[in-house]
Amino acid sequence: MTKYILKRILRSLVTVVIVFFVVFMLLRFMPLNGYFPDEMVKEADEATRMAYLRNLGLLDHPLVQLGRFVKNLFKGDLGRSITVYPKVPIATLLVEKIPVTAFLGFWSMLLGIVAGLSMGLMMVRFRSRIGDTLGNGYIMFVRAVPSLLYLFFIQIQISKWFNLPLVYYDDKPLSWILPIVSLALSSIAWYALWLRRFMVDEENQDYVKFATVKGLPKKQVLKKHVFRNAIIPLSAYLPSDLLNIISGSLVIETLYAIPGTGGLLTTAIKNQDNNLVQILVLMYAVVSILGVFLGDLLLAFVDPRIKLTDD
Amino acid sequence: MNLPENKLRTLQKSLEKDPALFTPAAFSLAESEKTGASNYSYWKSTLRTFFRSKSVVVLCAVVAAILVMSFLYPLFSSVDPTKVSINPLDWNHRPSLEHPFGTDGLGRDIFARAWYGCRNSFILAFCIALSDVGIGMIMGALWGYNKKLDPIMIEIYNIMTNVPSTVYLVLLAYIMNTSYLTLFISMASRGWIVEARFFRNRILSIRDAEYNIASQCLGTPMRRIATRNIIPHIISLIIMEAALCIPYSIGSEVFLGFVGVGMPVDAITLGNMVNHGRASFTLHPYQMLLPAAVLCIITIAFYFLGNKFADASDPRNHV
Amino acid sequence: MKSVLKRVLAALIVLSMGLTAMVACDKPVDPANAAADAQEILESKEYRDTYKTYFSTSYSSLNYFSTSYATVREIVTNCIDGLVEPDVYGNYVASLAESWEHNDDYTVWTFKIREGLKWVDHTGAETEYALTAEDFVDGIKYIGDPLNGAYSLRVVRNLIAGLYDYYWGLDDIDCGLDTETNRADLEASFSDIVGVKALDEYTVQYTLESSAPYFLSLIESSMLLLPVEYEYAMALGEDFGVDNTKMLYCGPYYVSEFKRDKLIKLTKNENYWDADKVTLNTVEYQMIPDGTTSLEMFQRGELDYTSVETEAYQSLQNGEWADNLIPNEFSFSTNYLWLDFSGANPEYNTFVQNENFRKALQHAVNRTSLGALREPVDPARLVRNTINAEGAIFNSEGVDYTQLEPLANVTNADYSKDPAAARTYMEAAIAELCNEDGTIKGVSAGTVDYLPVIKTEVDGKLPVTLIYVGTDDEDEIILAQLFEAMVEEAIGKDYIDVELAFDTSGDFYGTVGGSVDGPFNYDIYWDSLSTGYADPSGILGRITTEGVENVGAYNVPEYDALVEKALSAETFDERLEYFAQAEAFLLEGAYMIPVISSLRGYHMSYEIPFTGPRCLYGNVRYKGVKVATEALTMDEYEVLEAAWTAGKNK
Amino acid sequence: MKKKLKSMEPADNSAVLSDDPAAQEEADLLRAYEQEIFARSEKHHNGPLLLSARDVVVRFNLRGQELTAIRSTSLDVYEGETLAIVGESGSGKSVFTKTFIGMLDKNGRIDGGELFFHGEDMAKYTTEEQWLKVRGKKIAMVFQDPMTSLNPVRTIGEQIAEVIMWHFGKSHEEAKAETIELLKKVGIHDPEKRYKQYPGEFSGGMRQRVVIATAIACRPEILICDEPTTALDVTVQAQVLDLIKSLQKELKMSVVFITHDLGVVANIADWVAVMYAGKIVEYGTANEIFKSPEHPYTKALLRSLPQLGTKGHDLYSIQGTPPSLFKQITGDAFAPRNTDAMKIDFEEEPPVFPVTDTHWARTWLLSPQAESYRASLLARDAEQQKNAVPETPFDYTNAEKLITVRDLTVRFKMGGSTFKAVNGVSFDIFKGETLSLVGESGSGKTTIGRAIMRIYTGNVGGEVTFKGSKITGKLSRQDKKKLHMEMQMIFQDPMASLNERAKVDYIISEGLYNYHLYESEEDRVAKVENILTEVGLTSEFISRFPHEFSGGQRQRIGIARSLVMNPDFLVADEPISALDVSIRAQVINLLNKMKKERSLTYLFIAHDLSAVRFISDRIAVIHKGHLVELAPCEELFAHPLHPYTKALLSAVPYPDPDSERNKVLIPYDPAMHDYSSDKPVWTEITPGHFIYGNTKELEGYRREAEA
Numbered sequence A: 001m002t003k004y005i006l007k008r009i010l011r012s013l014v015t016v017v018i019v020f021f022v023v024f025m026l027l028r029f030m031p032l033n034g035y036f037p038d039e040m041v042k043e044a045d046e047a048t049r050m051a052y053l054r055n056l057g058l059l060d061h062p063l064v065q066l067g068r069f070v071k072n073l074f075k076g077d078l079g080r081s082i083t084v085y086p087k088v089p090i091a092t093l094l095v096e097k098i099p100v101t102a103f104l105g106f107w108s109m110l111l112g113i114v115a116g117l118s119m120g121l122m123m124v125r126f127r128s129r130i131g132d133t134l135g136n137g138y139i140m141f142v143r144a145v146p147s148l149l150y151l152f153f154i155q156i157q158i159s160k161w162f163n164l165p166l167v168y169y170d171d172k173p174l175s176w177i178l179p180i181v182s183l184a185l186s187s188i189a190w191y192a193l194w195l196r197r198f199m200v201d202e203e204n205q206d207y208v209k210f211a212t213v214k215g216l217p218k219k220q221v222l223k224k225h226v227f228r229n230a231i232i233p234l235s236a237y238l239p240s241d242l243l244n245i246i247s248g249s250l251v252i253e254t255l256y257a258i259p260g261t262g263g264l265l266t267t268a269i270k271n272q273d274n275n276l277v278q279i280l281v282l283m284y285a286v287v288s289i290l291g292v293f294l295g296d297l298l299l300a301f302v303d304p305r306i307k308l309t310d311d
Numbered sequence B: 001m002n003l004p005e006n007k008l009r010t011l012q013k014s015l016e017k018d019p020a021l022f023t024p025a026a027f028s029l030a031e032s033e034k035t036g037a038s039n040y041s042y043w044k045s046t047l048r049t050f051f052r053s054k055s056v057v058v059l060c061a062v063v064a065a066i067l068v069m070s071f072l073y074p075l076f077s078s079v080d081p082t083k084v085s086i087n088p089l090d091w092n093h094r095p096s097l098e099h100p101f102g103t104d105g106l107g108r109d110i111f112a113r114a115w116y117g118c119r120n121s122f123i124l125a126f127c128i129a130l131s132d133v134g135i136g137m138i139m140g141a142l143w144g145y146n147k148k149l150d151p152i153m154i155e156i157y158n159i160m161t162n163v164p165s166t167v168y169l170v171l172l173a174y175i176m177n178t179s180y181l182t183l184f185i186s187m188a189s190r191g192w193i194v195e196a197r198f199f200r201n202r203i204l205s206i207r208d209a210e211y212n213i214a215s216q217c218l219g220t221p222m223r224r225i226a227t228r229n230i231i232p233h234i235i236s237l238i239i240m241e242a243a244l245c246i247p248y249s250i251g252s253e254v255f256l257g258f259v260g261v262g263m264p265v266d267a268i269t270l271g272n273m274v275n276h277g278r279a280s281f282t283l284h285p286y287q288m289l290l291p292a293a294v295l296c297i298i299t300i301a302f303y304f305l306g307n308k309f310a311d312a313s314d315p316r317n318h319v
Numbered sequence C: 001m002k003s004v005l006k007r008v009l010a011a012l013i014v015l016s017m018g019l020t021a022m023v024a025c026d027k028p029v030d031p032a033n034a035a036a037d038a039q040e041i042l043e044s045k046e047y048r049d050t051y052k053t054y055f056s057t058s059y060s061s062l063n064y065f066s067t068s069y070a071t072v073r074e075i076v077t078n079c080i081d082g083l084v085e086p087d088v089y090g091n092y093v094a095s096l097a098e099s100w101e102h103n104d105d106y107t108v109w110t111f112k113i114r115e116g117l118k119w120v121d122h123t124g125a126e127t128e129y130a131l132t133a134e135d136f137v138d139g140i141k142y143i144g145d146p147l148n149g150a151y152s153l154r155v156v157r158n159l160i161a162g163l164y165d166y167y168w169g170l171d172d173i174d175c176g177l178d179t180e181t182n183r184a185d186l187e188a189s190f191s192d193i194v195g196v197k198a199l200d201e202y203t204v205q206y207t208l209e210s211s212a213p214y215f216l217s218l219i220e221s222s223m224l225l226l227p228v229e230y231e232y233a234m235a236l237g238e239d240f241g242v243d244n245t246k247m248l249y250c251g252p253y254y255v256s257e258f259k260r261d262k263l264i265k266l267t268k269n270e271n272y273w274d275a276d277k278v279t280l281n282t283v284e285y286q287m288i289p290d291g292t293t294s295l296e297m298f299q300r301g302e303l304d305y306t307s308v309e310t311e312a313y314q315s316l317q318n319g320e321w322a323d324n325l326i327p328n329e330f331s332f333s334t335n336y337l338w339l340d341f342s343g344a345n346p347e348y349n350t351f352v353q354n355e356n357f358r359k360a361l362q363h364a365v366n367r368t369s370l371g372a373l374r375e376p377v378d379p380a381r382l383v384r385n386t387i388n389a390e391g392a393i394f395n396s397e398g399v400d401y402t403q404l405e406p407l408a409n410v411t412n413a414d415y416s417k418d419p420a421a422a423r424t425y426m427e428a429a430i431a432e433l434c435n436e437d438g439t440i441k442g443v444s445a446g447t448v449d450y451l452p453v454i455k456t457e458v459d460g461k462l463p464v465t466l467i468y469v470g471t472d473d474e475d476e477i478i479l480a481q482l483f484e485a486m487v488e489e490a491i492g493k494d495y496i497d498v499e500l501a502f503d504t505s506g507d508f509y510g511t512v513g514g515s516v517d518g519p520f521n522y523d524i525y526w527d528s529l530s531t532g533y534a535d536p537s538g539i540l541g542r543i544t545t546e547g548v549e550n551v552g553a554y555n556v557p558e559y560d561a562l563v564e565k566a567l568s569a570e571t572f573d574e575r576l577e578y579f580a581q582a583e584a585f586l587l588e589g590a591y592m593i594p595v596i597s598s599l600r601g602y603h604m605s606y607e608i609p610f611t612g613p614r615c616l617y618g619n620v621r622y623k624g625v626k627v628a629t630e631a632l633t634m635d636e637y638e639v640l641e642a643a644w645t646a647g648k649n650k
Numbered sequence D: 001m002k003k004k005l006k007s008m009e010p011a012d013n014s015a016v017l018s019d020d021p022a023a024q025e026e027a028d029l030l031r032a033y034e035q036e037i038f039a040r041s042e043k044h045h046n047g048p049l050l051l052s053a054r055d056v057v058v059r060f061n062l063r064g065q066e067l068t069a070i071r072s073t074s075l076d077v078y079e080g081e082t083l084a085i086v087g088e089s090g091s092g093k094s095v096f097t098k099t100f101i102g103m104l105d106k107n108g109r110i111d112g113g114e115l116f117f118h119g120e121d122m123a124k125y126t127t128e129e130q131w132l133k134v135r136g137k138k139i140a141m142v143f144q145d146p147m148t149s150l151n152p153v154r155t156i157g158e159q160i161a162e163v164i165m166w167h168f169g170k171s172h173e174e175a176k177a178e179t180i181e182l183l184k185k186v187g188i189h190d191p192e193k194r195y196k197q198y199p200g201e202f203s204g205g206m207r208q209r210v211v212i213a214t215a216i217a218c219r220p221e222i223l224i225c226d227e228p229t230t231a232l233d234v235t236v237q238a239q240v241l242d243l244i245k246s247l248q249k250e251l252k253m254s255v256v257f258i259t260h261d262l263g264v265v266a267n268i269a270d271w272v273a274v275m276y277a278g279k280i281v282e283y284g285t286a287n288e289i290f291k292s293p294e295h296p297y298t299k300a301l302l303r304s305l306p307q308l309g310t311k312g313h314d315l316y317s318i319q320g321t322p323p324s325l326f327k328q329i330t331g332d333a334f335a336p337r338n339t340d341a342m343k344i345d346f347e348e349e350p351p352v353f354p355v356t357d358t359h360w361a362r363t364w365l366l367s368p369q370a371e372s373y374r375a376s377l378l379a380r381d382a383e384q385q386k387n388a389v390p391e392t393p394f395d396y397t398n399a400e401k402l403i404t405v406r407d408l409t410v411r412f413k414m415g416g417s418t419f420k421a422v423n424g425v426s427f428d429i430f431k432g433e434t435l436s437l438v439g440e441s442g443s444g445k446t447t448i449g450r451a452i453m454r455i456y457t458g459n460v461g462g463e464v465t466f467k468g469s470k471i472t473g474k475l476s477r478q479d480k481k482k483l484h485m486e487m488q489m490i491f492q493d494p495m496a497s498l499n500e501r502a503k504v505d506y507i508i509s510e511g512l513y514n515y516h517l518y519e520s521e522e523d524r525v526a527k528v529e530n531i532l533t534e535v536g537l538t539s540e541f542i543s544r545f546p547h548e549f550s551g552g553q554r555q556r557i558g559i560a561r562s563l564v565m566n567p568d569f570l571v572a573d574e575p576i577s578a579l580d581v582s583i584r585a586q587v588i589n590l591l592n593k594m595k596k597e598r599s600l601t602y603l604f605i606a607h608d609l610s611a612v613r614f615i616s617d618r619i620a621v622i623h624k625g626h627l628v629e630l631a632p633c634e635e636l637f638a639h640p641l642h643p644y645t646k647a648l649l650s651a652v653p654y655p656d657p658d659s660e661r662n663k664v665l666i667p668y669d670p671a672m673h674d675y676s677s678d679k680p681v682w683t684e685i686t687p688g689h690f691i692y693g694n695t696k697e698l699e700g701y702r703r704e705a706e707a
Helices: A002-028 A038-043 A046-055 A062-074 A090-125 A130-144 A147-161 A174-203 A206-213 A218-247 A250-255 A264-270 A274-302 B005-015 B029-033 B042-052 B054-076 B110-145 B149-162 B165-175 B180-207 B210-217 B222-259 B270-279 B285-313 C002-012 C031-044 C072-079 C133-143 C154-159 C163-174 C183-188 C215-221 C230-239 C291-299 C310-316 C346-352 C355-364 C367-374 C407-412 C419-433 C474-491 C508-512 C557-567 C572-588 C634-649 D002-007 D021-044 D093-101 D128-132 D156-168 D172-185 D191-195 D204-218 D234-251 D262-268 D286-291 D296-303 D343-347 D368-387 D445-452 D477-486 D504-515 D521-534 D539-543 D551-563 D581-598 D609-615 D633-638 D643-651 D657-661 D695-706
Strands: C050-055 C084-086 C092-094 C097-102 C108-113 C118-120 C126-130 C196-200 C203-207 C253-259 C263-268 C282-287 C305-308 C333-339 C446-450 C454-458 C464-471 C496-503 C524-530 C592-597 C602-605 C626-628 D049-062 D065-078 D082-086 D108-117 D139-142 D222-226 D254-259 D271-276 D279-285 D353-356 D359-361 D401-414 D417-430 D434-439 D460-466 D487-490 D569-573 D601-606 D618-623 D626-632 D681-686 D689-693
Touching: A002 A062, A002 A274, A002 B149, A046 C163, A090 A130, A090 A174, A090 A218, A090 A274, A130 A174, A130 B285, A147 A174, A147 A250, A147 C291, A174 A218, A174 A250, A206 A218, A206 D139, A206 D204, A218 A274, A218 D156, A264 A274, A274 B149, B005 D021, B042 B054, B042 B285, B054 B110, B054 B285, B110 B149, B110 B180, B110 B222, B110 B270, B110 B285, B149 B180, B165 B180, B180 B222, B210 B222, B210 D487, B210 D551, B222 B270, B222 B285, B222 D504, B270 B285, B270 C474, C031 C634, C050 C305, C072 C253, C072 C263, C084 C215, C092 C097, C092 C215, C108 C133, C126 C230, C133 C154, C133 C196, C133 C203, C133 C230, C154 C163, C154 C215, C163 C183, C291 C305, C291 C310, C305 C310, C333 C355, C346 C355, C346 C419, C346 C464, C355 C419, C355 C474, C355 C592, C367 C474, C367 C592, C407 C572, C419 C474, C446 C464, C454 C464, C454 C496, C464 C474, C474 C496, C474 C524, C557 C572, C572 C592, D021 D065, D049 D093, D065 D082, D065 D093, D065 D108, D065 D254, D065 D279, D082 D093, D082 D234, D082 D262, D093 D108, D093 D139, D093 D222, D093 D254, D139 D204, D156 D172, D156 D191, D156 D204, D172 D191, D172 D204, D204 D234, D222 D234, D234 D254, D234 D262, D234 D643, D254 D262, D262 D286, D262 D657, D271 D286, D271 D296, D279 D286, D279 D296, D286 D657, D296 D581, D401 D445, D401 D601, D417 D434, D417 D445, D417 D460, D417 D601, D417 D626, D434 D445, D434 D609, D445 D460, D445 D569, D445 D601, D477 D487, D477 D504, D487 D551, D504 D521, D504 D539, D504 D551, D521 D539, D521 D551, D551 D581, D581 D609, D601 D609, D609 D633, D618 D633, D618 D643, D626 D633, D626 D643, D681 D695, D689 D695
Parallel strands: C050 C282, C464 C496, C464 C524, D082 D254, D082 D271, D139 D222, D222 D254, D434 D601, D434 D618, D487 D569, D569 D601
Antiparallel strands: C084 C092, C097 C108, C108 C203, C118 C126, C196 C203, C253 C263, C263 C282, C305 C602, C333 C524, C333 C592, C446 C454, D049 D065, D049 D108, D271 D279, D279 D359, D353 D359, D401 D417, D401 D460, D618 D626, D626 D689, D681 D689
């Protein structure tokens, strides 16, 4: 098992390295113009621009840049943002932003899991009845309606009805409710949908019939047998939510003025803030691969059939 | 026998038959081979299960109507969806008889734009569904059949799903200008890997089926194994995946527009209409709501039909 | 988000002297009673000492030298004082400088600094660092070092004597062109080379390359002339200004709280030299990226100010807030059409060299329609035919620069009046440039490669293909579509074919600008320039044939000569005369086509207008601003404005 | 005609009240008469009547069609004895018993009749609560597949204890103690440790023991066992049967045992009910059913068992396939397949005729009116039996080696480590013989077949030659083509081995297409039609899809697909194990016929020793990848030497209650071999008799063989 985990970590590391390398190199193909602030493109002359690029180290060979980056990374220096937050140390940025996003993300994940699973259970329990129809309606709604419409509605109207703050404040717990709920809406639908599907699949299994034959009431069969098995495939996906926790949602963070990481990567890429992009990609890749890895571990934990061995 | 005498007699009499019947009957091999198996047909059952639900019938009709409208309206209507009025008085008209969905901020007819948008979005979505599912299926088949490819493909999968799409898309947007083709490439170049994995798992489960081994024993070439043994078995999955791909593609258009590889920004697509309508949402909600409603109907219809079809194509549900 | 930024900017740029801009007012205010009425209003109000406003794009850094984002000025202008500051009427009065003088040709400016001032830190406590003349010299030294990456350096670098040489000297060393000079030596010779000197501890003297009567307005508008405690900044290195703790303050406020992308809190600097005049104890900026949210928060009383988009204005018009909607009055920023004279589109390139064609375009654009996109209520107030804004520059007699002859002709012209003129001009152009069969002389069919934006085919025949390139901002798309419609309608589709292309990279200049040294990828694009200080040279100097802003690469020696004359003019009035001639020449030749001002939208606020310093160039200073407990109404605003106008004219 | 017949079928439509008072009275009478006959056996049972099913009708809605799965069937279950219900798949035996615990699938319903249990009619139950009082507590059930009956993610302890906790409201601790007792009772060693283990850590047989322990946890009055041993290997099956028998005695419960395997019935049943097409056609004690069957179906079933056949002769086989239950069945459902049917069998449903107090059957043959015809049939059968003379065994003296297998090893990757599914196997196949490869599931027998067929290539070690040339490793295209034409394979599962989406025409022609083995399109069609006729199917089937055929027919299509290539050698991979008893004989006969006509050589892979004995010339026994013994057929049965062979032979169920009741199982424990120092070798111990053992063991075997 230790050997397996070590091997997995090693393989994950390889993936991370490849992902990082690909992104790093892709970034070097970006147009040089992208590095300039608007006014510089219009006003600065060739020499000024070059001076600017040289100061950023962008004129060196990509491999030299890579070497420099890796060296600094091992020294614990994440570098400074270039264009998005000029000169601000990336470490500072991450320390400021990740906790905010992760905090809301964590609670929304929790809400998503709890509400989603309850909803899925309800849908199975009352299959082909009103509970199921309502649940399906909700899932459809969330998947089909452009999210901005209902997110907007939640922010403006729901906040009015329940007298909740319009934007997020780190010292007002009431203001956390709407962002958390908004963040959780789609994952509730996701969990409900898949739990229902897996449970319906499991219901046809022999052991469920056997459990019924044993004389257990339907509720208990659903809970102890069907549900217990249906969450196994779900549990493998659960840690992949880790990434969502720290990457945040651009729309929701914009609406609620949350100073988090939502859209940070997109902004960084669009502004060609190489340093920031690199660190974020590295971090996200590590987290997402960690998520997959944790998913496997969790799977092995909830499913006794799975043994953590090679391959 | 506890029965009364008279009843017993009646009984015996009723059990007594024509003695001629107690002679050997002719044996017919054909009669004996009449199968006990039902006249089950996969496709018939699938379709029957599929259309049994009333909502499926209704949604199919809705989708058909929308499709017909999207493709016929631009052919037969004389309303130019790009006709801009330079007179501000023509702008932002509320829905009326002349303009059933009203006009937008430049006096263009939203009703006409909605159908042109539907058509464009559909064409794109169909292309993407076709390529995603098509490439995905071929790669998935190769992946499933060739064990040696497994580690490579898994690594490709990991990398493709881990390189943030924005990095890749922004770069693509730099290399290519916005057009249907760019959007198509940017979506199709990533979508296939997920489909490939899906089909790989499905194909793995039928790869070792006995009828495939039988074909192997008969020396059937790979090409024919694929066309005769594999594809017919996953065709329903293909249809389902394609159906689910369509609303996904239409939905992604919006995101991709944001990143900069969307449709040409002035192209008439549902995504663009919804996006642009958002700005004036508070004042002219119909500019966004009506196209959004069409978008929702399409999305819901395809999701619903796709899922229902998935259920219907599962032989377990053929009851 | 870009557009939001612009909108907020525009909303913030509220200007006083809106004489030409007609506010939609139905009952005129009697100027005679204005002062008394205003006094009544001011006395009837209750005031408070906090102000809550918002920002929509991130304050990425507080380093006032190397931050390109114009928004940071709002923080900096309240926290770091310059040498002079505008008073309530916009006249420059003493700030950190007690007094100042300049020589006759405005090339040497000497300022006497207030004595005994100390920098304060983010807790408001006085530091050991004294504020001296040396700090102003150090400011220039800081921006003069390329490694510090100062933004928008050009104007100042070219103006202050020797700074240009110093900067490039250092740069040559950095990139290895100059291996002989020692960097430290060059740095040490700063005071010898560059024209800024601390004559004594409290006297700083600027020596300028050229005559700059507008120097005080430059001090107001440019952050590059602000002081810095060099020792402190150098010690922090790249960390300088990264957050509020990495800064020193000398203005009426200091940044007491800085939650990145969330909240910035300014607290009154008790050690400020003019602390008595500071009315507000705290000014709180929240980040609200979404326009609707800020409006909603204002209505719920959580904000003291909100900008109101035109769309929202119409929906609020009949509600409880109808009285409080106050139009943003004025913008110094002008939207114009940039024509590319060196583009790769042979059809257009042939035509654009022809004045008749350019005039056709000039007349084809319906300015009122364009204005209606932003201001449906009174689109006419947006129309602007000049590059430099009206109300920004005055000669010594108080005559508005845009009303100087011959520029007044342009200013007062109504190009949109006669749409038929566009076609007439076009026919004239065609007669000169086309053969009988509609082919364009000297042009053959070919491909226009404006990638990554667009690639298209042209046939060398009429109609002329014109490629309009814009950003993918929703408003700009609509604007472009309207442009296409009106040009094609006015000139005729048989003569012109406008093709629209949009850059979606989010980096318009990066993309449209092509490669670092390549040509620009457009025939026409929509841009804006803003009058940055009280001198036309701010814009006109940049758009000469050799000017950095001449991205269209026209060649107008006549204009260049006039600008040259203006720059070397003896008096300020003369200077303005020549500039007016130059601008008129350029615009009458339709080398560039100004269309409307960037003005848009409305605002609602608890702030009493005309109580704080009248900053002209985009800054907002809260020193002395009064904030009421009730939202201001339009009626009150009109009275206050009338009173202020009367006061100013006195 | 049909309409009239319908009204004459009181039994089938008891729920339908006839308008005709006379017919109604007749129906009532018949019913009373049947009750009377059923009741006669009461005094011969050990205990009182527990459950009484009367005229149960079960219908299913299947794809819009109505299927009558149980056609008005009655059955009594008495306390303390084992009742076996025998029938082939689709006969309704499983559905019938499912009604006892309310476990019909959602699309099925009880459409008539009563189910009396403890004075209540369970057929009227509508709510879950009503069933909860019965299920598990009073009536328990064991399913066929132990691999899927247990929840894979909960410990077996939990799964047993939860029943006890729920039904008896006991605490967790008490339930645990009781569970451990139960585990001990069903023969699981070290129950405390096993309590905490998951099903995945148990072998199939052990799991079935756990399932049984769960089922008996509440001391049910009735235990329904639905083919509980079908999925198990023979040796394990024998052990589980023993367990069920002993538990039945110990707990004095009634066991309703559902099976298609007559050998198992003989082993376990006190009473037997034979079911065909949704109806019980014969009922009696085990001895009566096996010794003096009366219904033509029962008779035919018993006669078609390979154990009872004579080598070299066709097995008695039942023609055709079971009837479709979608259609209205008139007369005796078996009539169309009964070569000796009487005309009345096609016209009227036979009523119950008593044979003895404990034995009755539904056949017109028992009618006094058919007495003479019945006697003539008995006489004819006796005659046939007498005339059968076994053929002479295969003569190996001049036999030519068709295939040699030397040191064949097949490796599989499993979770990083490789394991050898086949480990150094060597044997020859002579031209014209049938060599059977017998072993339990997972022994590697199928792998050997597939390795010879070159389905596995990369992971195969050792050497296989065919007609003297090597066929392992890389081959040229030409060689491959030759092999494809000379070697073919028949598969186990007729449901899985035919491509569902292709027509019979394509399926059979596949090989022809591959190598273009036809001159013209007509030629190809003719070839397909010929082979179809040869395997006993009509040429009109050519345009149908596989799903329109029954299992036996599909297997024949599979055989046709192989034979159309005109091979010399066939690997038959368990071709009959997935088929019903009535169909097996057909396929065995077909294989034998083809062998004779086309002088084929077979490698016959099987786990069922009874069929193997009937068709093979030599038998090789394989255990965990090693061949342990190989000998001519009769030699092996007469003098098995290897302990595993002995265990296997002792466990084979034989369809005779007398011998089954007295049979002694010989256990086999691989630990008995000590191969630590003395390595075993594959040795020919007497001519033609190979065995796997080390020097010491070989010595013992040699002594035994001589004795």
